[in-house]
Amino acid sequence: MLMKLNPNNPIGVFDSGVGGLTVARAISERLPLENIIYFGDTARVPYGVKSPETISRYATQITEFLLRQKVKVLIVACNTMAAVAYGAIKDLSSVPVLDVVDAGARSAVAETHNKYVGVIGTPATINSNAYTRAINTYDPKITVFSQPCPLFVPLVEEGWLDHQVTRLTAQEYLKPVVAQNIDTLVLGCTHYPLLKPLLREVLGNQITLVDSARTIARETEELLRKNSLQNSQEKPSEYRFYVTDVPLRFKEIGERFLGRTLSNITVVKW
Amino acid sequence: MLMKLNPNNPIGVFDSGVGGLTVARAISERLPLENIIYFGDTARVPYGVKSPETISRYATQITEFLLRQKVKVLIVACNTMAAVAYGAIKDLSSVPVLDVVDAGARSAVAETHNKYVGVIGTPATINSNAYTRAINTYDPKITVFSQPCPLFVPLVEEGWLDHQVTRLTAQEYLKPVVAQNIDTLVLGCTHYPLLKPLLREVLGNQITLVDSARTIARETEELLRKNSLQNSQEKPSEYRFYVTDVPLRFKEIGERFLGRTLSNITVVKW
Numbered sequence: 413m414l415m416k417l418n419p420n421n422p423i424g425v426f427d428s429g430v431g432g433l434t435v436a437r438a439i440s441e442r443l444p445l446e447n448i449i450y451f452g453d454t455a456r457v458p459y460g461v462k463s464p465e466t467i468s469r470y471a472t473q474i475t476e477f478l479l480r481q482k483v484k485v486l487i488v489a490c491n492t493m494a495a496v497a498y499g500a501i502k503d504l505s506s507v508p509v510l511d512v513v514d515a516g517a518r519s520a521v522a523e524t525h526n527k528y529v530g531v532i533g534t535p536a537t538i539n540s541n542a543y544t545r546a547i548n549t550y551d552p553k554i555t556v557f558s559q560p561c562p563l564f565v566p567l568v569e570e571g572w573l574d575h576q577v578t579r580l581t582a583q584e585y586l587k588p589v590v591a592q593n594i595d596t597l598v599l600g601c602t603h604y605p606l607l608k609p610l611l612r613e614v615l616g617n618q619i620t621l622v623d624s625a626r627t628i629a630r631e632t633e634e635l636l637r638k639n640s641l642q643n644s645q646e647k648p649s650e651y652r653f654y655v656t657d658v659p660l661r662f663k664e665i666g667e668r669f670l671g672r673t674l675s676n677i678t679v680v681k682w
Numbered sequence: 683m684l685m686k687l688n689p690n691n692p693i694g695v696f697d698s699g700v701g702g703l704t705v706a707r708a709i710s711e712r713l714p715l716e717n718i719i720y721f722g723d724t725a726r727v728p729y730g731v732k733s734p735e736t737i738s739r740y741a742t743q744i745t746e747f748l749l750r751q752k753v754k755v756l757i758v759a760c761n762t763m764a765a766v767a768y769g770a771i772k773d774l775s776s777v778p779v780l781d782v783v784d785a786g787a788r789s790a791v792a793e794t795h796n797k798y799v800g801v802i803g804t805p806a807t808i809n810s811n812a813y814t815r816a817i818n819t820y821d822p823k824i825t826v827f828s829q830p831c832p833l834f835v836p837l838v839e840e841g842w843l844d845h846q847v848t849r850l851t852a853q854e855y856l857k858p859v860v861a862q863n864i865d866t867l868v869l870g871c872t873h874y875p876l877l878k879p880l881l882r883e884v885l886g887n888q889i890t891l892v893d894s895a896r897t898i899a900r901e902t903e904e905l906l907r908k909n910s911l912q913n914s915q916e917k918p919s920e921y922r923f924y925v926t927d928v929p930l931r932f933k934e935i936g937e938r939f940l941g942r943t944l945s946n947i948t949v950v951k952w
Contacts, residue, residue: 466927566836
């Protein structure tokens with residue numbers, strides 16, 4: 413199957429909204445010659461409190477859309493979709509699939525020394541237990557403590573990255589996890605890396621923060637190399653962004669995640 | 683047109699999610715003999731940060747759905763849809779339409795003495811300027827100060843109704859509005875009435891809080907009476923709930939809004 417893929421085709425990255433742009437950014441930094449198609453379901457975001465069934469249905473719809481765009485690899489940048497719908501996406505896909513939950517789990521396994529790992533994420537991600545399963549597949553001796561943090565996404569979107577309200581919220585959410593003597597904390601949502609400085613302040617310097625964006629960029633590079641799928645075209649890489657809505661403050665928030673100007677945006681009306 | 687309506691048909695109430703259940707509750711308390719069909723777009727909630735175009739498209743789809751269910755009146759319980767899409771809903775509807783923005787505006791006009799009124803709501807509601815327009819239609823001499831409060835909905839859904847984080851957030855959002863010497867504050871989102879005790883604490887007792895649920899229940903009663911549309915059947919009233927997803931904690935959150943047990947729920951897959 414992989415034999416048929418064209419190395420000059422784009423990498424497909426998708427998320428429930430703008431958060432996955434942090435993953436697109438990490439991939440573009442590591443693989444500057446690759447073209448990227450990004451899909452953000454901005455009309456139906458957030459996924460983190462939806463039912464597993466609805467999350468799977470929407471993830472399937474996005475996967476089909478990106479496969480029609482002839483992507484050579486699919487990156488599930490949304491932790492919630494990866495946690496709940498990875499199987500459905502994988503079954504459907506004729507191209508390799510990488511996801512942030514697996515990447516985050518691998519990083520956590522590599523980082524922990526005392527084998528106590530914390531995971532924070534949306535309610536749907538945490539309820540799915542996907543991180544615990546993935547981490548224990550790589551190392552069954554690791555104990556995982558999970559904590560849903562539903563207010564972190566709205567706080568990041570409000571731009572309160574260094575605000576007393578966010579600090580108090582973080583203290584409340586993280587207290588039970590920190591009490592478990594963890595040495596590693598997985599940021600199991602693409603919004604959370606923007607809170608790193610504040611989380612660092614709340615947690616102190618003894619706990620390693622795992623952010624899967626860089627890990628997945630490295631895994632993407634390996635995957636392309638192993639399968640001889642690196643883009644060989646000698647022209648500037650091209651980025652295309654598909655969204656289901658251009659919500660209020662979209663460009664401002666999106667550019668905060670992407671770290672550069674957003675252009676070439678197409679709205680898909682679902 | 684109204685001549686053809688059957689008084690025994692249900693009242694249609696709709697919202698982007700569960701918040702409009704506070705309106706359904708107020709109607710059921712005032713009009714216990716009426717049947718109610720409630721539609722909550724729980725898969726695509728929240729609407730408050732979406733673009734006006736997407737909000738209108740979704741509002742149209744819900745209106746068509748409820749008209750097919752043969753409702754005798756439509757109640758737009760969502761401030762965001764009322765603010766952005768009232769015209770589209772009204773144009774489409776063959777039955778009378780009442781909405782929470784108009785109801786809230788009328789109440790504010792009746793309550794204010796010094797003619798300085800504050801309005802809080804989602805970003806889409808506030809950006810639409812619908813409250814200012816509606817209030818000034820009834821009294822052009824009133825000055826309206828508006829403030830978007832995007833974190834209030836997630837805080838209510840998290841259940842942090844009496845929490846220091848919510849208190850600090852309210853202080854920050856309300857400071858500029860209170861500085862304008864308002865004597866009346868419109869709670870321009872169906873989630874906000876659950877924050878009344880905390881808002882009362884932050885605002886003191888000098889500011890009247892306007893919550894449109896009771897006003898719209900009274901307007902519904904008047905409308906039915908004037909058009910001889912009161913339900914005359916001598917059987918217990920029936921409630922049906924249509925939602926597009928049964929998200930995590932749906933029943934818990936929904937029952938907090940409705941004030942009674944939620945049953946008779948049908949999922950519509952959009």
